[in-house]
Amino acid sequence: MLIEPSHSDSKKTKASQDSKVKRVLKLLLKVIASILIVILLFIATVFTVNQVSSHSEQKRLEHYGQQVSVDGKRMNVFMQGEGKETIVILPGFGTASPALDFKPLISELSPYYKVVVVEPFGYGLSEQTDKERSSANITHEIHSALQSLGIKRYTLMAHSISGLYSLDYVNRYADEVQAFIGLDHSVPSLSEQKVEASDIEPIKWFRNLGFARVQLKLTDDPYEGLSYDDDTREQLNILIRKNMYNNTQLNEAVSMYSNFHAAKQLTWPSDLPVLFFVQKNHPVVKEWVAEHEKQMTNAKQGEMVLLEAGHYLYRSHPKEIAEKIKEFTEKIATD
Incomplete structure (x- = not known):
């Protein structure tokens, strides 16, 4: 015979369950x-x-170079060497301090050339800008800096994304550029992924809260084991933390896709001597070497040097690159 629980017992059980839940x-x-x-x-x-x-x-932070006025803002330019010929160096995207980053290569080149490193807005010791980071604006700013220093005839040397800006540059100022030297530079046919303005907002929060510093703590020092003295490495690391994810560079990332698209309409002038230093085995892009070779199709005087190196090949192979540049410029002078 089953005995059903009384109403009072049910209430007690329910109250106990409710108490446990609470x-x-x-x-x-x-x-x-x-x-x-x-x-x-x-x-x-x-x-x-x-x-x-x-x-x-x-x-x-130790200051270097000199400040010039460009569009009402200060742009930093570093110069070393007293050679008759001038080489102007432009950095890859996000380079914290172009003047210090290229130091090993500058040391190899400066006994023979006047080496000029332009630090675009948002880079090195230059100020930031809200102006759109289109290739046209960037090349105009670089050209204005050179003009203000009286530099009117030079070889343009560019790393990574600055190779894309250089395409625009040499077509605008063809009468000034004697030759182009690419350091594993970007090519229009291998575009970066599109970045929307909304994509960079979380990065700004990440930066403003200080997590970029944490990120750097968890990554390897890119200058470890290379020919940079301790003081230079310290200054580079200070400027990495200062400039990482700044607004100007983030805006440049947003403009990058359209800059690649615009550059597809451009080619190197056929009478412009070009020298490309390219990493032999790109870790991701199989067409890297082939697409650089295509850029030389119309060049009357073009040469490509393949290096067993990474993207920042000027850090690891400064002496080899400088020697080849010297040979290249001497050949141009005699032709």
């Missing part, structure tokens, strides 16, 4: 609140450490 919920809320507090404390710590460290680093 205790569990209360415990969960405490755990969630504790986790949120820990996260907020971590974010606050990262933010504070970044602010204090950035302030300290600015005091240790």
Whole structure:
């Protein structure tokens, strides 16, 4: 014979269950609140450490080069060497300090050439700008800096994305550029992925909260084991933390896709001597060498040097590159 529980017993059971649920919920809320507090404390710590460290680093930052006025803002230009011929160097995307980054190559070239390193807006010690980062604007700014320094005849040497800007540059100022030297430079046929303006907003939050510094702590030093002295490496690391993900460079990333598209209409002038240094085995793009070869199709005087190196081949092979440049420019002079 089954005995059904009384109504009062059911109420007690339900009340007990409700009490357990409430205790569990209360415990969960405490755990969630504790986790949120820990996260907020971590974010606050990262933010504070970044602010204090950035302030300290600015005091240790050593200035170099000279500032020139371009469109009402200050652009930094570094020059070394007293040679009769001038080589103007343009950096790849995001290079924290072009003048210091190219230091090993500059040291190899400066005994024979006047070497000029232009630090575009948002790079090195140059100011930032809100102006659109189109190839036309960037080349205009670089040209204005050179004009203000009285530099009117030169060889243009560009790394990575600056190779794309150089295509625009040599077609605008063909009477000034004697030759072009590419350092594993970008080609229009191998475009970067499109970046929307909305894509960079989370990156700004990431930067502003100080997490870019954490990111750098977790990555290898790109200058480890290379021919950079300790003082230069320290200054480079200060400028990496100063310029990483700044607004000017993020805007450049947004403009990059359209800059690649615009460059597809351009070619190197047939009478412009060109010398390409290209990594022999690109880790991702199989067509890397072939597409650079296509760029030389119309060049009357063109040469490509394949190096067993990574994208920043001028860091690892400065002497080899400088020797080839000297041979190349001497050949141009005698032709």
